[in-house]
Amino acid sequence: MAKRNAFYAQSGGVTAVINASACGVIETARQHKQTIGKVYAGRNGIIGALREELIDTSKESAKTIAALRYTPAGAFGSCRYKLKSIEANRAEYERLLEVFKAHDIGYFFYNGGGDSQDTAHKVSQLSEKMAYPLTCIGIPKTVDNDLPLTDNCPGFGSVAKYVAVSTREAGLDVASMCESSTKVFILEVMGRHAGWIAAAAGLAQEEQGDPPHVIIFPEIAFDQKKFLAKVKRSVSDNGYCVVVVSEGAHYADGRFLSESGGKDAFGHAQLGGVAPAIATMVKESLGYKYHWAVADYLQRAARHIASATDVEQAYAMGQAAVEFALAGKNAVMPIIVRKAGKTYRWEVGQANLADVANVERKMPRNYISADGFGITDACRDYLQPLIQGEDYPPYKNGLPQIARLKKVMVAKKLKPFVV
Amino acid sequence: MAKRNAFYAQSGGVTAVINASACGVIETARQHKQTIGKVYAGRNGIIGALREELIDTSKESAKTIAALRYTPAGAFGSCRYKLKSIEANRAEYERLLEVFKAHDIGYFFYNGGGDSQDTAHKVSQLSEKMAYPLTCIGIPKTVDNDLPLTDNCPGFGSVAKYVAVSTREAGLDVASMCESSTKVFILEVMGRHAGWIAAAAGLAQEEQGDPPHVIIFPEIAFDQKKFLAKVKRSVSDNGYCVVVVSEGAHYADGRFLSESGGKDAFGHAQLGGVAPAIATMVKESLGYKYHWAVADYLQRAARHIASATDVEQAYAMGQAAVEFALAGKNAVMPIIVRKAGKTYRWEVGQANLADVANVERKMPRNYISADGFGITDACRDYLQPLIQGEDYPPYKNGLPQIARLKKVMVAKKLKPFVV
Numbered sequence: 067m068a069k070r071n072a073f074y075a076q077s078g079g080v081t082a083v084i085n086a087s088a089c090g091v092i093e094t095a096r097q098h099k100q101t102i103g104k105v106y107a108g109r110n111g112i113i114g115a116l117r118e119e120l121i122d123t124s125k126e127s128a129k130t131i132a133a134l135r136y137t138p139a140g141a142f143g144s145c146r147y148k149l150k151s152i153e154a155n156r157a158e159y160e161r162l163l164e165v166f167k168a169h170d171i172g173y174f175f176y177n178g179g180g181d182s183q184d185t186a187h188k189v190s191q192l193s194e195k196m197a198y199p200l201t202c203i204g205i206p207k208t209v210d211n212d213l214p215l216t217d218n219c220p221g222f223g224s225v226a227k228y229v230a231v232s233t234r235e236a237g238l239d240v241a242s243m244c245e246s247s248t249k250v251f252i253l254e255v256m257g258r259h260a261g262w263i264a265a266a267a268g269l270a271q272e273e274q275g276d277p278p279h280v281i282i283f284p285e286i287a288f289d290q291k292k293f294l295a296k297v298k299r300s301v302s303d304n305g306y307c308v309v310v311v312s313e314g315a316h317y318a319d320g321r322f323l324s325e326s327g328g329k330d331a332f333g334h335a336q337l338g339g340v341a342p343a344i345a346t347m348v349k350e351s352l353g354y355k356y357h358w359a360v361a362d363y364l365q366r367a368a369r370h371i372a373s374a375t376d377v378e379q380a381y382a383m384g385q386a387a388v389e390f391a392l393a394g395k396n397a398v399m400p401i402i403v404r405k406a407g408k409t410y411r412w413e414v415g416q417a418n419l420a421d422v423a424n425v426e427r428k429m430p431r432n433y434i435s436a437d438g439f440g441i442t443d444a445c446r447d448y449l450q451p452l453i454q455g456e457d458y459p460p461y462k463n464g465l466p467q468i469a470r471l472k473k474v475m476v477a478k479k480l481k482p483f484v485v
Numbered sequence: 486m487a488k489r490n491a492f493y494a495q496s497g498g499v500t501a502v503i504n505a506s507a508c509g510v511i512e513t514a515r516q517h518k519q520t521i522g523k524v525y526a527g528r529n530g531i532i533g534a535l536r537e538e539l540i541d542t543s544k545e546s547a548k549t550i551a552a553l554r555y556t557p558a559g560a561f562g563s564c565r566y567k568l569k570s571i572e573a574n575r576a577e578y579e580r581l582l583e584v585f586k587a588h589d590i591g592y593f594f595y596n597g598g599g600d601s602q603d604t605a606h607k608v609s610q611l612s613e614k615m616a617y618p619l620t621c622i623g624i625p626k627t628v629d630n631d632l633p634l635t636d637n638c639p640g641f642g643s644v645a646k647y648v649a650v651s652t653r654e655a656g657l658d659v660a661s662m663c664e665s666s667t668k669v670f671i672l673e674v675m676g677r678h679a680g681w682i683a684a685a686a687g688l689a690q691e692e693q694g695d696p697p698h699v700i701i702f703p704e705i706a707f708d709q710k711k712f713l714a715k716v717k718r719s720v721s722d723n724g725y726c727v728v729v730v731s732e733g734a735h736y737a738d739g740r741f742l743s744e745s746g747g748k749d750a751f752g753h754a755q756l757g758g759v760a761p762a763i764a765t766m767v768k769e770s771l772g773y774k775y776h777w778a779v780a781d782y783l784q785r786a787a788r789h790i791a792s793a794t795d796v797e798q799a800y801a802m803g804q805a806a807v808e809f810a811l812a813g814k815n816a817v818m819p820i821i822v823r824k825a826g827k828t829y830r831w832e833v834g835q836a837n838l839a840d841v842a843n844v845e846r847k848m849p850r851n852y853i854s855a856d857g858f859g860i861t862d863a864c865r866d867y868l869q870p871l872i873q874g875e876d877y878p879p880y881k882n883g884l885p886q887i888a889r890l891k892k893v894m895v896a897k898k899l900k901p902f903v904v
Contacts, residue, residue, distance in 0.1 A: 080661045082654075110664040138654050140661035147665050227883055234884060235501075235557050235786035242499045242559035245529040246566050251782060270884065341779075342758070360760075362778035363670060367654035370790055373883065453883035464646055464792065464872035465653060465689065 069101055070172030072391075073115060074123075075108035076140040076207075077147075077178030077185075081221030082228075082369040083380035084207050085141045085469070087177050089134035090384025091205070092123050096131075098392055102173060106476055110143035112176075112185065116158060116485045118165050118478045125474035133469035135381060136459035138369035141469055147485070149185045152192055159192045161483050166200060168479045173201045173391050177384075179208035179219075183399060184423035190397040203387040204399030204419050207380075209366045211262035214425040215417040216401035218452055220383055221366070223376030226266030227453035228368040229255050229310070232361065234270035237277030237308045240357070244306035249354040250297060251308050253278075254341035255361055258314035260428045261285050263365070266449055267310035268441035277308035278440075282344075284314030285429050286438040288323055294351050296439055301354060311340050370466050374455025379412070386414045410451035488520055489591030491810075492534060493542075494527035495559040495626075496597030496604075500640030501647075501788040502799035503626050504560045504888070506596050508553035509803025510624070511542050515550075517811055521592060525895055529562035531595075531604065535577060535904045537584050537897045544893040552888035554800060555878035557788035560888055566904070568604045571611055578611045580902050585619060587898045592620045592810050596803075598627035598638075602818060603842035609816040622806040623818030623838050626799075628785045630681035633844040634836040635820035637871055639802055640785070642795030645685030646872035647787040648674050648729070651780065653689035656696030656727045659776070663725035668773040669716060670727050672697075673760035674780055677733040679847045680704050682784070685868055686729035687860035696727035697859075701763075703733030704848050705857040707742055713770050715858055720773060730759050789885050793874025798831070805833045829870035 074091050076084055088107070095102040107121040108114030114121070121142055123131070134141055149158055166174070176186040183204040190202035206213050211222035233253060240251040257263040261283030268281060279300035282288060300307035315323045324340040341358035348356055379402055386400035399422055403415035433445035441449075459466040493510050495503055507526070514521040526540040527533030533540070540561055542550070553560055568577055585593070595605040602623040609621035625632050630641035652672060659670040676682040680702030687700060698719040701707060719726035734742045743759040760777035767775055798821055805819035818841055822834035852864035860868075878885040 076661070080658055113665060137657070139657035143664055144661045145665040146662070230884055231789050232783050232787075234887070235788060236782040238556070238558035238887065239499055239782045239786040242495070242563045243565070245532060245562055246564040253783075269882075272884070273889075339761070342761070357781050358779065359781035359783050360777065360779045361783065362776050363655040363658045364651050364672075364778050364780065364783075367658040368651075369654060370650050450882060455883065456877070456880055458875070458877070461875055463688075463869060464874065465649055465691070468653070468657065470692075 069103050071103040071170050072105045072173035072175060073108065073166060073171045074105055074175040075111045075115060075177065076142055076144040077111045077176060077182035078144060079209065079366065080140040080144050081207060081209050081366050082138040082224040082372045083220055083377050084177060085134040085137045086377050086380035087205050087207065087220060087384035088141060089131060090381040091175055091388055092131050094385045094388040098388070101392055102388070106169060106171065107142040111145035111147065112149065113145045113147050113485050114143070115162055115165050116483055118480050118483070120169060120476040122474045122476045125472055130469050130471060133467070135377065136369060137468040138367045141471055148181050149188065152188055159189065162189060163193060163196060163198050164480060167198060169476065172199060175203050175205055175387050177205040177207050179210070180213060180422065180424055180426060183419050187397060187419035187423050190419065201391045201396050202419070203390050203395070204422065205383050205387045206399055206401065209263065210257060210260055212260045212426045212428065213422060214427050215422060217404040217412065218402055220376060220380035222262060223373035223379070223452040224368065225256070225263055225365050226449060227373040228365050228371050229263055229266045229361070230269040230453055231371055233267040233278050233308065233310055236359065237270065240306045240308055247355060248357045249301050249306050250348050250356040252341045252344050252356065252358040253310045253361065254313060254339050254359070255310060256365060257284060257312040259284055259426060261312050262429060264310050264312040265429060265433065265441050265445055266453065269446065269449055269453060275304050278310045279304065279307045280309040280439045281441065282309065282311040282315045283429060283434060283438070284312045284316060286434060287318035288315050290347065294347070297348060298352055309344060311344055313340055315340050369459055372457050373453045374457040375452055377457045382414060390416065410454070488522050490522040490589050491524045491592035491594060492527065492585060492590045493524055493594040494530045494534060494596065495561055495563040496530045496595060496601035497563060497565060498628065498785065499559040499563050500626060500628050500785050501557040501643040501791045502639055502796050503596060504553040504556045505796050505799035506624050506626065506639060506803035507560060508550060509800040510594055510807055511550050513804045513807040517807070520811055521807070522589070525588060525590065526561040530564035530566065531568065532564045532566050532904050533562070534581055534584050535902055537899050537902070539588060539895040541893045541895045544891055549888050549890060552886070554796065555788060556887040557786045560890055567600050568607065571607055578608065581608060582612060582615060582617050583899065586617060588895065591618060594622050594624055594806050596624040596626050598629070599632060599841065599843055599845060602838050606816060606838035606842050609838065620810045620815050621838065622810050622814070623841065624802050624806045625818055625820065628682065629676060629679055631679045631845045631847065632841060633846050634841060636823040636831065637821055639795060639799035641681060642792035642798070642871035643787065644675070644682055644784050645868060646792040647784050647790050648682055648685045648780070649688040649872055650790055652686040652697050652727065652729055655778065656689060659725045659727055666774055667776045668720050668725050669767050669775040671760045671763050671775065671777040672729045672780065673732060673758050673778070674729060674784060676703060676731040678703055678845060680731050681848060683729050683731040684848060684852065684860050684864055685872065688865065688868055688872060694723050697729045698723065698726045699728045699858045700860065701728065701730040701734045702848060702853055702857070703731045703735060705853060706737035707734050709766065713766070716767060717771055728763060730763055732759055734759050788878055791876050792872045793876040794871055796876045801833060809835065829873070
């Protein structure tokens with residue numbers, strides 16, 4: 067194979083371990099310099115390719131690249147930018163290929179969720195149609211854990227661990243205070259369509275009566291009456307109640323719980339989360355003293371408590387993507403395959419981008435308890451290995467250290483393109 | 486000295502390391518069995534003494550007691566219960582002494598903040614007046630870091646570390662996304678009267694332009710115009726803006742920012758936090774896409790990312806309390822004394838309960854930058870050593886392990902007393 071350059075981009079919401087995938091890509095590519103020239107990273111994801119803003123990762127030291135493994139978020143910048151269909155905006159796809167051509171890019175590694183794999187697939191199709199030789203490999207990433215075919219998604223294990231650990235810790239806090247103070251604690255977690263993250267909180271429960279006592283999934287229509295009865299019973303049985311709720315929790319008619327109908331001082335709809343909405347509900351109906359937390363970005367950026375399994379898998383996906391490319395594969399994505407047996411073991415598999423694109427995997431009903439407010443043993447068996455192991459970053463002055471990239475930009479060769 | 490029993494209670498909001506103080510008390514007392522008989526812990530704090538609900542810690546194994554060192558929150562239960570003045574409710578104080586007498590309690594260790602030290606002081610005065618021999622020793626604890634005389638308060642260093650780490654991590658997330666998505670991120674932290682916790686976020690800033698870009702302290706009246714200008718400048722300079730705000734942030738007229746004036750669907754005042762209030766403000770005035778998080782109990786329960794310095798000091802305070810008692814001291818509290826010199830070193834000192842009670846230490850003005858939105862080098866020098874070092878708990882199945890106490894109750898000898 068003639069030596070050609072590679073383009074790598076991060077896409078969509080970032081995670082605690084997406085840079086571990088970047089590390090896997092770059093370190094593996096560096097071992098094959100006879101085939102892969104330079105790895106260029108898109109500044110702010112695919113936008114960087116469209117704007118011809120390419121970061122030359124060859125200017126970064128081996129030490130800096132290694133540090134990506136323990137640096138959360140998207141070190142090269144990510145974006146929320148979905149390419150339209152080829153029919154709707156062919157100019158964008160053609161620009162992509164024009165940039166790739168100008169910089170002799172023969173490998174396209176796209177690190178993202180369902181939408182991004184769809185884009186990678188389209189780019190692959192178009193490059194074939196236009197007879198531009200391009201190897202397109204997807205790299206899975208999403209805290210939502212909603213990609214199909216792969217057993218789980220890099221990024222999820224770490225947010226799952228964060229949520230399980232936080233639920234255990236905050237649960238102990240509430241248990242300490244409930245006799246004379248807070249009786250209900252509500253933690254809002256991510257997951258607009260799928261309840262995987264909320265489900266992970268269930269791992270905190272080791273013994274009967276341990277928190278969380280109620281989990282609210284987007285897969286189950288919210289029934290206020292049943293919910294309040296469950297909270298009341300938990301306070302009566304345990305003295306307190308810990309509720310973990312998905313941001314995507316909604317009523318049977320599809321209305322999100324976070325659309326509380328409140329207005330702010332300006333008369334605009336309240337920009338609240340679901341946790342305060344639930345807190346209001348509990349206070350109004352049951353009168354309990356409450357506290358609530360919204361983890362938001364803290365959960366998906368929490369590299370300090372990343373799952374070692376997740377870090378390893380994220381790195382392996384990046385590495386496998388390059389190995390697939392070197393093996394001549396195209397329009398595929400490495401996936402995580404769980405091996406049969408009681409002990410958790412996994413291996414790298416592969417999926418066609420065509421089969422991954424735009425399919426959303428929700429929690430199966432048998433992972434949610436009969437009453438809709440907890441997880442089953444089947445769910446626990448699935449989730450447990452994903453939070454296994456700690457992988458602490460190095461610390462200096464009491465703080466986790468991060469990769470500080472030079473981000474040397476590749477000289478532009480083309481006219482500007484407005485994104 | 487004749488051998489007598491000890492009573493230990495946890496009071497007020499719990500912390501990631503208050504159990505490390507309990508561990509220090511119990512392990513040290515166990516080394517002096519000729520003087521201190523059993524250590525009884527109040528179930529739910531001082532309420533446990535009033536109700537004669539005493540947990541016999543001698544029934545717990547050495548291993549379980551050692552595990553307290555890495556177990557967050559109040560293992561014996563805490564309470565928000567402030568004893569009134571002796572004049573207003575003498576019956577409660579007499580009941581306390583009655584329970585102490587019934588169980589031959591000669592040592593009273595009270596682990597809490599300013600209010601609790603006031604109570605310990607009053608109990609000490611009354612026992613003297615009633616000629617009941619009782620050694621009263623306070624043990625400092627508060628995430629708010631607002632006790633006087635001591636250099637810092639056990640519990641604060643760990644929440645400070647959590648906030649600094651979270652700010653760094655979430656800041657990287659926002660930086661990744663800001664080109665096409667979130668531009669402003671707001672993290673709400675604890676601190677109703679003092680801004681120490683918010684200040685700790687400032688430690689995340691290592692290089693110029695690093696987050697946080699704006700800190701809002703309760704010590705500085707909130708000026709919306711200046712704040713919005715600062716946010717706008719940060720977005721213009723850095724591409725994004727990370728704001729850390731104390732729950733106690735307020736306007737010049739004393740109105741809290743969290744009192745946004747909003748109403749929920751029922752027409753009741755909005756029970757929102759300050760983070761969503763600030764987010765609304767930013768959106769309305771500047772139009773930036775935002776995200777916000779409220780750490781709430783997660784921050785003070787976060788034993789998984791505790792400061793090793795804090796854990797060590799919390800243990801040392803418990804140990805010193807017992808040593809003080811054995812040395813015949815009374816109505817005092819061990820404190821942390823920072824030694825002079827460039828390298829951080831500290832030693833145990835002592836303060837009179839009379840001087841500690843009901844004094845609140847706020848951030849000195851010279852710890853806050855001239856514009857009121859950041860910390861100074863003096864503040865950094867003060868805070869830095871307090872988050873130093875990691876002290877990871879042991880993990881099993883991917884989760885931090887905790888002390889599981891048997892909580893054997895001491896047989897009651899008295900008539901019930903309604904609290």
